[in-house]
Amino acid sequence: MPGSTHTRWLAIAPGRVNLIGEHTDYNGLPVFPIAIDRDIRIEFTVADDPVVRLDSPVARFDPFAFQLKRPVEAARQGHWSNYVRAAARGLLEHGVELRRGIEGTVTGDVPIASGLSSSSALVVASALALLKANGATLPRLELAALMARAERFVGLEGGGMDQAACLHGVAGHALRIDFEPLRVTPVAVPEGWRWVVASSLVRAEKSGDAREAYNERARQCREALAGVAGRSTHGLPAYRDLMAVDDLDGLLRRARRALSPVLFRRFRHVVTEGRREAQAEVAMRDGDVRRFGHLMVQSHESLRDDYEVSTVELDAIVEVALDAGAAGARLTGAGFGGCAVALCDDTTVGPVIEALLARYYEPRLGAPPSGGVVFAVEPSPGARVEEA
Ligand code: GLA
Numbered sequence: 238m239p240g241s242t243h244t245r246w247l248a249i250a251p252g253r254v255n256l257i258g259e260h261t262d263y264n265g266l267p268v269f270p271i272a273i274d275r276d277i278r279i280e281f282t283v284a285d286d287p288v289v290r291l292d293s294p295v296a297r298f299d300p301f302a303f304q305l306k307r308p309v310e311a312a313r314q315g316h317w318s319n320y321v322r323a324a325a326r327g328l329l330e331h332g333v334e335l336r337r338g339i340e341g342t343v344t345g346d347v348p349i350a351s352g353l354s355s356s357s358a359l360v361v362a363s364a365l366a367l368l369k370a371n372g373a374t375l376p377r378l379e380l381a382a383l384m385a386r387a388e389r390f391v392g393l394e395g396g397g398m399d400q401a402a403c404l405h406g407v408a409g410h411a412l413r414i415d416f417e418p419l420r421v422t423p424v425a426v427p428e429g430w431r432w433v434v435a436s437s438l439v440r441a442e443k444s445g446d447a448r449e450a451y452n453e454r455a456r457q458c459r460e461a462l463a464g465v466a467g468r469s470t471h472g473l474p475a476y477r478d479l480m481a482v483d484d485l486d487g488l489l490r491r492a493r494r495a496l497s498p499v500l501f502r503r504f505r506h507v508v509t510e511g512r513r514e515a516q517a518e519v520a521m522r523d524g525d526v527r528r529f530g531h532l533m534v535q536s537h538e539s540l541r542d543d544y545e546v547s548t549v550e551l552d553a554i555v556e557v558a559l560d561a562g563a564a565g566a567r568l569t570g571a572g573f574g575g576c577a578v579a580l581c582d583d584t585t586v587g588p589v590i591e592a593l594l595a596r597y598y599e600p601r602l603g604a605p606p607s608g609g610v611v612f613a614v615e616p617s618p619g620a621r622v623e624e625a
Contacts (some may be wrong), residue, residue: 245625246369248279250362251617252347253354253402254434254578255569256411257529257536258514260544262396264458265475266511267415269424269518270398271432271616272406273347277358280625281341283370288338289321289363298343305335305367311390315445319391320356324363327387337370348609350440352570357399360388361620369622377404377619382419393448394455406619413518417475426616427524431586432578435558435593436610437550438601439574447573454503454544461504465492480508506543510536530565530580537567537577546572554597561585561592586613 251272258268284290292300301318303310309326312318329335343362347355364384368374375383381404385397401414401421410423441447458476465488466474479488485508492504513532520528537555541547551568558566558579566579581589590611598606 244282246281246283246366246622247625248281248362248366248369248620248622249276250278250358250365250403250620251276251406252358253399253406254432254576254614255398255402256432256578256580257510257517257533257567258398259510259536259540259567259569260454260458260546260571261507261510261514262398262414262416263394263455264396264462264507264511265417265477266480266507267413267514268396268398268402269411269413269514270402271411271426271614272402272619273353273434273614274617275345275347275353275614276620277343277345277347277355277362279339279341279343279362279366281339281366281370284338284340286338287336289325289367290338290340291318291321291343292341293317293343305329305338315442317359320359320388321363323387323390324360324384325367326390327383328364328367330387331375331383333368333371333373333375335367335371339366339370341366346609348436348576350442350445350575351436352441352568352572352575353434354399354403354570356391357384357388357395358403358620360384361400361403365620365622378419378421380404394452402619404619406617408616408618410616411518411521413514424518424521426521427526429582430526430529431581431583432614432616433558433563433581433586433589433593434569434576434578434612434614435554435597436576437548437554437574438598438610439548439550441571441574447571450546450573451571454546457500457503458507461492461496461500461507464495464500465504476507476511480511485509485512502543502545506539509539509543513539526564526580526582530563533565533567533578533580534559540568540572544572548572548574550574551577554593555579557592557596558589561589563589581613 287305563579
């Protein structure tokens with residue numbers, strides 16, 4: 238049943254932290270994120286006309302309204318309403334009838350433009366709110382795939398990890414996400430493993446400069462794949478097909494002969510990261526914190542040297558965290574700024590946060606940060622709608 242126009246609802250959608258498997262999703266290889274205990278919330282009532290009206294307590298996010306009819310008009314590039322419009326457009330193009338709109342306020346505590354998927358959380362929260370308002374449902378996997386495509390209207394050729402993690406989060410679990418077709422397998426995070434997220438203080442805007450650099454990487458990966466595999470009558474094979482046929486060393490030898498140095502490094506990151514993701518999942522199932530941490534460090538090095546998406550700030554955070562006793566640390570999300578994630582235990586989580594405050598934030602900010610830049614996160618449940 239559509240929600241009555243008097244009931245107040247709350248659509249809650251968590252951000253995510255990717256533990257390992259970075260820049261693999263759009264290459265059809267698995268990722269291994271957690272949904273986190275920070276979310277985007279839309280508190281809304283159901284409107285009796287097909288119009289979305291939302292505001293935010295944050296001044297730079299100005300109120301907006303748009304009609305739920307095809308084609309959904311886009312706002313200027315970079316405007317926050319485009320994530321809500323993308324959700325509406327995705328649902329409408331999928332054939333979901335949206336006769337009723339929503340009216341409400343967006344809040345949240347996922348840091349914005351930090352590589353923690355605040356934007357996908359807004360897309361997913363919007364979709365769930367619109368579905369609720371219209372008494373419609375979609376299977377979660379279908380909705381995750383649909384919202385991944387929908388968010389591409391905003392410009393990033395994203396791979397689908399963020400929306401799937403947001404919709405499929407499970408408390409206490411990491412999520413192995415496979416693509417083509419989309420599947421999600423929760424893996425219990427061992428007792429005592431703690432995750433610290435640290436912002437580099439450099440924004441990585443999905444709709445801004447980072448978008449070009451990201452989309453360029455996606456193009457290079459397709460070119461590298463074509464260069465190594467060659468096109469057959471069956472079309473282009475996938476990365477996972479190449480990895481299934483050749484051992485990694487053989488595959489890398491072939492790639493080195495076939496590709497330019499830059500494309501070779503992009504290719505090497507993708508296939509070694511694919512292998513690291515699989516190994517990390519085994520390490521988690523075995524409760525082997527050292528091994529998992531070591532794989533995170535290798536992932537960071539590969540993202541820094543071969544994929545060239547790290548920054549000196551992210552490198553510095555990783556170094557401080559490791560130095561202070563983290564088992565592993567790496568940039569998380571697309572890179573080009575944003576956050577790093579460190580794997581700690583109950584005894585190292587405090588010292589790692591202290592060390593980052595003293596050695597990373599205070600020298601840069603001249604004072605202790607105001608909060609929201611370095612914090613521990615818990616693997617958390619996925620997006621949902623509740624009565625407010
Ligand atoms: C962004 C994209 C994801 C993924 C990561 C890199 O967050 O939205 O789909 O590609 O970058 O792993």
